Amino acid sequence: MILYKHLLSTLVAIIVFGGSVFANDLLAPDSVLVYNEKIVIVENGDAEVTVTVHVAATEPGTYIVPLNSQKAQNVTQVTRSPVQISVVEDRGVKFLGVTFPEDPAGINEPIVLTYNLPGFYVYEKQRKDNLGRIRFSYTFDNTVPANIKEYMLTVLFIDPYNVHFVGELTNIVRGRSSSFDAINVITDHDLGKRGFRVIKEDLAYRKSSSIRVELVARSVSVLFLLALLAFGAWAVFYYRDHLEDTGEERQLVKGLE
Amino acid sequence: MAENQNNMSQGDFEEMLDLEKARLSEIKEKKLTKTDRWLNYLGFPLGIIIFALIFFMPTPDGLMVSGQIVLACFALALTWWLTEPLPTHVTSMVLICLLIVLGGWDEKNVLGVLGLDVIWLNIGAFILCSVLVVSGVAKRVAMILILKYGKGAMSAVFAFFLVQLVLAPLIPATAARTVMTLPLMLLVAAIFGSTGGNPNNFGRFLLLHNLHGISIFSSAFITGSTCNIIAAGLIFVMSGERIFYTDWMFGALPVAILMMLASWWIGGKLIFRMSEKESKPQVSGGKEALKKELDKMGPWTFTEKKAGVIFIVVILLWVTDRWHMPVLGFEISLIVTALIGAAIALWPKAGIINWNKADVPWHLLIFSAGAYAGGLALNATDAARWIVSMGFDRLDLVGRQPNFWVVYTIIVAFMAYAGYFFTSKTMRTLIFIPFVVILAQELGYNPVWLALPGAFTLCWVIGLPFNAKPNLILYATGQFSVMDNFYYGFVVKTIGIILLVIFGMTWFRILGITPPFGF
Known part of the structure; x- marks a missing residue:
């Protein structure tokens, strides 16, 4: 579902900004040096998103960068900087507007902001929708006519969920589908959560980064562990007569007599 | 008198050379040493402990949960394959079940492995191998080989060393080379008193040295295996350095030859040291008896000639694979070639064997x-x-x-x-x-x-x-x-x-x- 929404927003962006001319004196940057999204999903399915964006500018003005979640709430700038960031809207589509002061020379630092996404990912709903499998998909679209030099997405799930599988879940014998980006499974030791990270370089205008993973709740089943150990212990007892010498030796020893 | 006690009777000898009775599809009872018995006994709980350690550890960074499950299952199977507390095929069944039940890999993919090309190649290979055995070609060629080079165990194995060295640049497919030489190996092993049910050190040495020859000589030529070609391609794409046929051969061939010489000497003299009895053909009357046995076979029979023709056609198709497309307009892969040979051999009346004679070890x-x-x-x-x-x-x-x-x-x-x-x-x-x-x-x-x-x-x-x-x-x-x-x-x-x-x-x-x- 989330995938469709993103596809729709991409389509809207392409139709609306086909000519890449923005209203309200909004400017498209030459390039976005860094765009990091860190999505931390909490128990009730809401997400806390931290975005780190680095836009270099030579002229004052408001430069737009993509805001991937149109339902972002409580957008707050975390870093103190002469550069101000806010949500701007152009023809019904929300962007992040990075406003540089009169003289942007010497300002060359990333800006960090946070926002909330209510009801972003509800595990039980996903389980019902996907016939018991918990799948998570996410697509980031570059809707601004500027190259993003490095895009990084970090998603952290609630404990004990972890990435079980990546990408297409069938036909892996012949290789994974190339339409999904490679991910790296990670643990955030500060938050004690598991998740994944995707890094993509040179994400051009109208290009997107897509991932799809299947999740699983990792929990230690004490019963399973005990059953395994009991099985091993049973074998040690049951096959003890296997050690008895039957008088038959293999040629490896016998042949040298 | 002493020789007669050491060597088997003519009847036993003929029995031994009758590979139709020593079928690969029948699992032979193995005689175990004390070490084997301890390995079997401890391997079972050891496999379970290793499995539990990997399965229940916190998932490390960079590893998906499915990867952790597969790793645990594979470690269990590897331990059991090595120590053999269960027959290896039973361990494989356990592995297949665990992969599916624990969610390591999709059921469709896991079960689909039985339909992979490698399995089909094995089926074709075993049928072709049966053709050589049933027709008598394997027996005849093996006896000629032994009469010519079989002064002793070391020289007999060295003859195979040379055969594998010659075949490696001609036939890139290692499985094909194995199929071609397997019946000869089995017959020569039998002549030296080693059978599947009762292997001796000569049999171990011969089979494993051939295995080394098949693989190591493949490393000597860029065309020896697909992986060599891929490796050269990757090096070129990633670094711009082109690897030519001769670059590879001049570098790898001397290493391969020396490695195989070491394998031959160490295998025969140290690892699988043979008793005096095992070092000679175990047939009453020695080489004379072998010669008599060969004479008794008479000239090449029609069935042997037919088997020879089928095999030559198969080898020709393997060797000429790069010219299939320009000449025929389509390509016949290694596996399909083996299956074509198998189908001809199984053809009613015109063929050589029926399905009951095809020795496919499932x-x-x-x-x-x-x-x-x-x-x-x-x-x-x-x-x-x-x-x-x-x-x-x-x-x-x-x-x-x-x-x-x-x-x-x-x-x-x-x-x-x-x-x-x-x-x-x-x-x-x-x-x-x-x-x-x-x-x-x-x-x-x-x-x-x-x-x-x-x-x-x-x-x-x-x-x-x-x-x-x-x-x-x-x-x-x-x-x-x-x-x-x-x-x-x-x-x-x-x-x-x-x-x-x-x-x-x-x-x-x-x-x-x-x-x-x-x-």
Whole structure:
């Protein structure tokens, strides 16, 4: 579902900004040096998103960068900087507007902001929708006519969920589908959560980064562990007569007599 | 009198040469040593403990949960395959079940492994092998071989050394070479008193030395295996350095020959030391009796000629695969060629055998399927790549900046020994070569200096029965155990690594494969 929404927003962006001319004196940057999204999903399915964006500018003005979640709430700038960031809207589509002061020379630092996404990912709903499998998909679209030099997405799930599988879940014998980006499974030791990270370089205008993973709740089943150990212990007892010498030796020893 | 006691009677001898009775599809009862019994006994709980440790540990960074599950299942199976508390095919069945039930890999994919090309190749290969046995061609050629070169065990095995060396550049498919020579191996082993039910050291030595020959001689030629071609391609794409046929051959062939000579001497003289009895053909009357037996067979029969023609057609199709498309307008793959040969051999009236005579060891195919499912699942879940990257990270070669020859030795050894944990040379190539090229670039070396000597080890899949197709086919004969395979393979691989280091410091420098003198 989330995938469709993103596809729709991409389509809207392409139709609306086909000519890449923005209203309200909004400017498209030459390039976005860094765009990091860190999505931390909490128990009730809401997400806390931290975005780190680095836009270099030579002229004052408001430069737009993509805001991937149109339902972002409580957008707050975390870093103190002469550069101000806010949500701007152009023809019904929300962007992040990075406003540089009169003289942007010497300002060359990333800006960090946070926002909330209510009801972003509800595990039980996903389980019902996907016939018991918990799948998570996410697509980031570059809707601004500027190259993003490095895009990084970090998603952290609630404990004990972890990435079980990546990408297409069938036909892996012949290789994974190339339409999904490679991910790296990670643990955030500060938050004690598991998740994944995707890094993509040179994400051009109208290009997107897509991932799809299947999740699983990792929990230690004490019963399973005990059953395994009991099985091993049973074998040690049951096959003890296997050690008895039957008088038959293999040629490896016998042949040298 | 003493000779008569040591050697078998003529009746026993004929019985022994009748491979139709010693069918590969029948599992032979093995006689166990005390060590074997302890390994069997402790292997079972040991496998469970290793499984539990990996399965229940917190999922490490970089590894998916499915990868962790597959790793745990594969470690269990590997322990059981090595120590054999259960027959290897039963272990494979357990592995298949665990992969599916615990969610390591999709049921469709796991079960689909039985339909992979490698399984079909094995089926075709075993049918062709049956053709050579039933028609009598194998018996005749084996006796000619023994009469010519069979003064003793060492010379008989050396004859196979030469056969494998000649076949390697002609037939790139290792499975094909195995099928061609397997009936001869079995007959010669039988003449020296080694059968699947009662193997002796000659049988172990002969079969495993051939296995070494099939794999190691493949490493000598760029066309010896698909993985060599892929490795050369990757080196070219990633570094711009083109590897020519002669670059590869001049570098790898001397190493392969010396490695095989070492395998021949160490195998026969140290690892599988043979008693005086085992070193000679065990037939009453010695060579004279063999000659009489050959004379008794008379001239080549019509069935033998027919089998010979089928086999020659199959070999021709294998050897000429690159010209199929321009000449025929379509390509006949290695596997389809084997199946065409099998279909002709099974053809009613015009063929040579019927299905009941085709000796297809299904227990071995189940073993293969389990091993391949485990290997493919390791790859699909990225667990194989994770192990390799973890290994490189732990070594921290970029951070430590050691001497070039330390890096060289580590890379060559790492790539050679990693063969124990893979079921596919191609997968190993695709995982390792990019790592090594990038590492070399980060260290400021020409990528060829590390990647090409490393690539020479890709075909050294001589460690375990599931590491390659020839291993599986030869393991089915019951002439050697998993531990025999492991131990002999380990010793020969280690010698190969030492040779690569010595050559790297000398001959490869002249060829430009490693840094020039004075670097």
